[in-house]
Amino acid sequence: MNLLKASLYCTLLVGLAGHAAEAQEWSQWRGPSRDGTVAAPAPRGWPKELKNVWKVGVGGGFSSPVVSEGRIVVHSRQQESEVVSVFDLKTGKPLWNSSYPVPFSKNQYAIEMGKGPNSTPVVSGGRVYTLGVSAILSCFDLKSAELKWRKDFSKEIDTSKLFTGTAMSPVVEKGMVIVHVGDDRRGSVIAFDAETGAEKWKWEGDGPGYASPIVVDLEGTRQLVTLTDRSAVGISVDSGRLLWKMPFPDEWNENIVTPILYRKTLIFSGVRAGTMGVRVARSGDQWTPEKLWHNPELAMYMSSPVLDGDYLFGLSAKKKGQFFCLDAKTGKTVWATTGREGQNAAVVSAGKNLLFLTADASLIVVNKSAAGFEQVARYTVADTPTWSHPVFLGKRILIKDSANLSLWSLE
Numbered sequence: 001m002n003l004l005k006a007s008l009y010c011t012l013l014v015g016l017a018g019h020a021a022e023a024q025e026w027s028q029w030r031g032p033s034r035d036g037t038v039a040a041p042a043p044r045g046w047p048k049e050l051k052n053v054w055k056v057g058v059g060g061g062f063s064s065p066v067v068s069e070g071r072i073v074v075h076s077r078q079q080e081s082e083v084v085s086v087f088d089l090k091t092g093k094p095l096w097n098s099s100y101p102v103p104f105s106k107n108q109y110a111i112e113m114g115k116g117p118n119s120t121p122v123v124s125g126g127r128v129y130t131l132g133v134s135a136i137l138s139c140f141d142l143k144s145a146e147l148k149w150r151k152d153f154s155k156e157i158d159t160s161k162l163f164t165g166t167a168m169s170p171v172v173e174k175g176m177v178i179v180h181v182g183d184d185r186r187g188s189v190i191a192f193d194a195e196t197g198a199e200k201w202k203w204e205g206d207g208p209g210y211a212s213p214i215v216v217d218l219e220g221t222r223q224l225v226t227l228t229d230r231s232a233v234g235i236s237v238d239s240g241r242l243l244w245k246m247p248f249p250d251e252w253n254e255n256i257v258t259p260i261l262y263r264k265t266l267i268f269s270g271v272r273a274g275t276m277g278v279r280v281a282r283s284g285d286q287w288t289p290e291k292l293w294h295n296p297e298l299a300m301y302m303s304s305p306v307l308d309g310d311y312l313f314g315l316s317a318k319k320k321g322q323f324f325c326l327d328a329k330t331g332k333t334v335w336a337t338t339g340r341e342g343q344n345a346a347v348v349s350a351g352k353n354l355l356f357l358t359a360d361a362s363l364i365v366v367n368k369s370a371a372g373f374e375q376v377a378r379y380t381v382a383d384t385p386t387w388s389h390p391v392f393l394g395k396r397i398l399i400k401d402s403a404n405l406s407l408w409s410l411e
Contacts, residue, residue, distance in 0.1 A: 013406055024089070026067040026070055026391045026398075029120040029169035029212050030258065031348070036306040038250045040394030042351035042409055046077075046365055046377040054092035055406040061117045064346075064389035065400050068123040071095065071142060072398065074405055075130045077102070082117055082132045084140060090350070091259070092407060096145035102154075118167035118210070120389065124194060126387075129172065133165035139197060149197030157183045167210035167256075175238050176200050178224060182207040184253055187228065189235055194227040194358075201240030206231055210253030210302075219282040225266060227255035233269050234280060234287065244280055244287035248273060249312065254327050258304040260312065262328040265292060269300040271317050277331050293331030300322050306349040311370055313354055315345040323366075323373055335372050346389040357381070357390045361401060381408060393403070 030036045047121045056259050059076035066073050072087040078099070085097040102115075116133025123129075125147065129141040133152035140146065157166075172209035174190040187207035191200040206228030215237060222237045227248055234243040248255060260267040262277070269275040274296035281288045298316040305314030305326075311334065312326040319339030327334055342358040349368065351374065356364040361382035367374040382401035391398035397408045 006021075024067065024070070024170060024393055026065075027124065027392065028066060028122040028171070029064065030304065030389065031392075034171070034212075034214055034258075035260065036304065036347055037308075037349040038392055038394075040392060042287075042353040042365075043395070044073050047410055048252075049380050050363075050381065050408040050410060053396070053407040053409050055404055056087065056092050056094070057403055058085060058400070058405045060115070060402055062387045063117045063130075064120040065398050065405060066121050066123055066389055067391055067393065067398070068142065069126075072405070073121050073128050073142070074400065075119070075121050076133075077115055077117060077133075082130075082136075084128065084130055084138070086128075086142070086145070087405070092405075095121050098140065098145055099149065100136070100138075102136070116165045116167075118165065120169040120212075122170050122172050124172040124177075127144060127194065129177050129194075131166060131168070131170050131179055133167075135166045135179075137170070137177075137179055137192070138179075139177070139194075143238060145210075148195075151192065153181045157181060158185070166208065167212075167214040168208050168226070171213055171215055173215045173222075173224070176237075178213070178237075179224065180208040180213070180228070183231060188222070189226075189240070189241050191237075191240060191280070191349060198285055203235050203240045203242055206233070206244065208251075209253060211255050212258050214259050214261065216266075218264070218266075218280050219287075221282075225259050225261075227259065227270075229253035229255060232259070232266070232278065232289070234289075237346070244289050246278065246289040251362070254301070257300045260307050261305055262310075262312070265328070265381055267312065267328065269298070269305070271301040274299045275312075275331070276328065277328070295326065295331045295333060295385060298322075298326055298333060302344045303347065306347050307355070308349055308368055313349070313368065314347055315341060315356065319359075321345070325370055334370050337373050344387060348390060348392045350394075355390065355392060355397075357386055357399070359385050359387055361386045363390070363397070363399075363401075379408075382406065 059078040063075040081099040083099040119131040137151040139148040211227035277292040301317035305316040321341035324336040325334040345356040348355040364375040384402040388400035
């Protein structure tokens, strides 16, 4: 082997190793890039059945598991306490857990809904950040379980004013962990130093909806974009200054869907608002959001979509659940299924495939195509409802149901 071939070979091995390592990380809400898209390649052929590797009881809640450094973090509820648990990815063996009491007063119209937690943890720099149903923000050491710091907002907000309590998933950016806390009366977006917990900045305004933010570059400015309980907003990551705000009202303040950035267009959706594309223009220090298109026929409720090229894929709440493909450039519907697909579906984009995990524990694999809905495989992955987001690691899939965590293998 000559030097050139040897060099290319080593480069390939390093690239493959890096790719493999990346495929094992799912450190935040909706995966490595916070958009439901993963680098882990989907298999060329899906098996007839998935193999259950292990299964452990973890408790309730809608929070999704995250994976970092071969460890799984789960935030769940057991009786009247919230529990942060860490498991070994390979074996399912428990490594540590930490619990704290969380009494929770639910909204009178939401008595059938669970008591959380709903927010998905984020892992960064060897630390775990969790946000509980009553807005208790905690920072743990991933390996030692040591509680590094905690911020308790439970006495400052009225959780009975929220249908399901605090639900947004924290984001880590520029050495800060950023959360949105509050209730239907008011709220605050707050950035804390990720190491020390010291407050860096705070924006006070709308209360939180249930949406989780994204962090994007728009017109040369890094900003946090999210849906509040009544608006779409852009907030400077550096200073916490409100850059722009656009009304996005909902009858029950149920703004849940995570925004998507398509080129320079932000895409928002709500169960009663439909789906819309918004361009934010800047002139000096002034920012102006402009609606480019609106599709009232595709309206997402709890399910956040994924983007692939010029197409957006997801589950609309119309007709009791429709899988769809939307042209992100024009907002026009490319295709939609006839309906009755289910109450909710968490969506993952992996290579040539889309994975839909519906609330009835069906994992549906389809071809990513603008030609129409093309099912490849369908599996049952739990005995109880699955409202949490799945974790796709290439050849393995983590599923959190109403009480358990299980690892499934494609091999």
